[in-house]
Amino acid sequence: MSQYAMPFLIVNYGVEMLFILNNRLAAQKNEASKVHQIMHDVTVTMFNDQFLDELFRPQKIYTVAATRDVFLSLSKSSIMHLSSNSMQTLFALMRMGVKYQLLTLHHPWSMLEYTLNHLEALLPLVPVGTKPSVTKVQERFLALHQSLSVGAYAQIRYELLNLSLGFRVKVSLFMTSKVQNPDGTFNLPSASFLAPGPTNEPPGTIRTYSGGKLLEQTTFPHGDAKLPVPLHVPRGSWNPVDCRTRFSRNGFNMYTQGPDVLGAQTRELPGAAAATAATTPQDAEADAFELQVGAYGKEMNILSHLAGRQSRMANETVKLSLFEDEEKYVPPAMPVRTAAAPVAAVALPPPVTAPRPSAAPPPPRPVPEVPAVARMSSGAVREENRRLLDIASGMGDRSGGEHTGGGADLLDIMDDI
Numbered sequence: 001m002s003q004y005a006m007p008f009l010i011v012n013y014g015v016e017m018l019f020i021l022n023n024r025l026a027a028q029k030n031e032a033s034k035v036h037q038i039m040h041d042v043t044v045t046m047f048n049d050q051f052l053d054e055l056f057r058p059q060k061i062y063t064v065a066a067t068r069d070v071f072l073s074l075s076k077s078s079i080m081h082l083s084s085n086s087m088q089t090l091f092a093l094m095r096m097g098v099k100y101q102l103l104t105l106h107h108p109w110s111m112l113e114y115t116l117n118h119l120e121a122l123l124p125l126v127p128v129g130t131k132p133s134v135t136k137v138q139e140r141f142l143a144l145h146q147s148l149s150v151g152a153y154a155q156i157r158y159e160l161l162n163l164s165l166g167f168r169v170k171v172s173l174f175m176t177s178k179v180q181n182p183d184g185t186f187n188l189p190s191a192s193f194l195a196p197g198p199t200n201e202p203p204g205t206i207r208t209y210s211g212g213k214l215l216e217q218t219t220f221p222h223g224d225a226k227l228p229v230p231l232h233v234p235r236g237s238w239n240p241v242d243c244r245t246r247f248s249r250n251g252f253n254m255y256t257q258g259p260d261v262l263g264a265q266t267r268e269l270p271g272a273a274a275a276t277a278a279t280t281p282q283d284a285e286a287d288a289f290e291l292q293v294g295a296y297g298k299e300m301n302i303l304s305h306l307a308g309r310q311s312r313m314a315n316e317t318v319k320l321s322l323f324e325d326e327e328k329y330v331p332p333a334m335p336v337r338t339a340a341a342p343v344a345a346v347a348l349p350p351p352v353t354a355p356r357p358s359a360a361p362p363p364p365r366p367v368p369e370v371p372a373v374a375r376m377s378s379g380a381v382r383e384e385n386r387r388l389l390d391i392a393s394g395m396g397d398r399s400g401g402e403h404t405g406g407g408a409d410l411l412d413i414m415d416d417i
Contacts, residue, residue, distance in 0.1 A: 002155040003058035015118040023255040041078030047133040099164040101250040107195035108153035110248040117251025196229040196238040
């Protein structure tokens with residue numbers, strides 16, 4: 001498992017997100033100042049130093065749910081407001097765009113080319129003051145490249161593709177260009193060139209080694225064995241860092257083919273079900289597992305917390321709709337009974353109860369007589385108190401106590417009250 005897949009995951013997904021946002025903001029004819037503000041805020045938040053420090057440290061790759069949380073937080077870092085449906089569609093478009101471009105890479109080094117192409121294509125879309133943030137990320141990838149082998153790049157590509165294994169969402173741009181089939185699968189183009197690496201050989205040769213020595217070599221026919229190397233990159237001169245000798249063209253903005261190439265990205269395409277993911281049983285199990293660990297994942301999702309630190313301005317919000325018909329969409333209502341179709345009432349028989357035997361009412365209970373209370377005069381009360389005091393004094397004498405007369409004073413006070 002690679003410890004450096006996270007930078008390639010978040011940066012490539014993030015640039016795809018910015019490409020889509022820029023296209024939709026322009027198609028909806030938003031003010032240029034607001035478009036620049038959104039592009040600046042999201043880019044600066046995603047490429048700030050603290051976020052990048054966490055992103056480029058060695059770690060395991062995030063799950064799909066944790067990755068979605070990161071971009072949900074990033075979407076809230078600007079004045080942009082996305083509905084839940086738009087955010088779901090945005091993330092699906094990001095996944096499908098990255099998935100297609102990863103599938104069409106022909107060499108592990110192309111993973112770096114793809115990422116650098118992405119960042120270079122982003123530069124013209126962001127304001128001048130934002131460009132240093134993009135350049136800073138490029139420098140981080142160049143430094144990381146020094147420690148990654150060809151096998152490490154192959155592992156990174158493998159892990160990024162596994163995140164979208166079985167995930168198929170129909171994208172209008174891919175459907176119209178015949179890149180995607182009605183079932184959501186891709187029509188992958190055949191290779192036109194061989195990778196021009198200095199040690200790359202045409203496919204079709206198998207060598208067996210033991211102890212560093214060649215034991216056996218066999219060949220077999222392969223269709224790509226006769227492919228040429230690119231004319232602009234002679235064999236041995238390929239350098240994925242140099243834009244002039246890059247072999248892969250992946251990573252450039254796919255949404256520049258027209259002003260509104262995503263306008264037809266609606267909830268339902270003709271002749272098909274709603275444009276949602278076609279998942280496999282393995283995906284369903286993975287989703288269930290992510291739900292179980294969701295609370296733990298959110299607590300441990302440091303990138304999401306870092307991205308969410310910058311809250312957007314509440315006084316001026318740009319509502320972005322990724323659906324052409326989102327404003328007109330009304331969820332289906334439950335059927336309502338009207339007077340035109342009355343429902344016949346069903347007469348129910350009265351409940352059957354067992355007859356109770358007749359009985360005479362019980363006789364009334366006698367009311368106890370309450371003796372009349374005679375009001376005593378003040379003198380009579382005082383005399384009664386003295387008599388009780390004498391009784392109490394006699395009890396104190398028998399027990400050896402000494403009467404102090406305090407009780408008479410207390411009784412006198414009570415009499416006065």
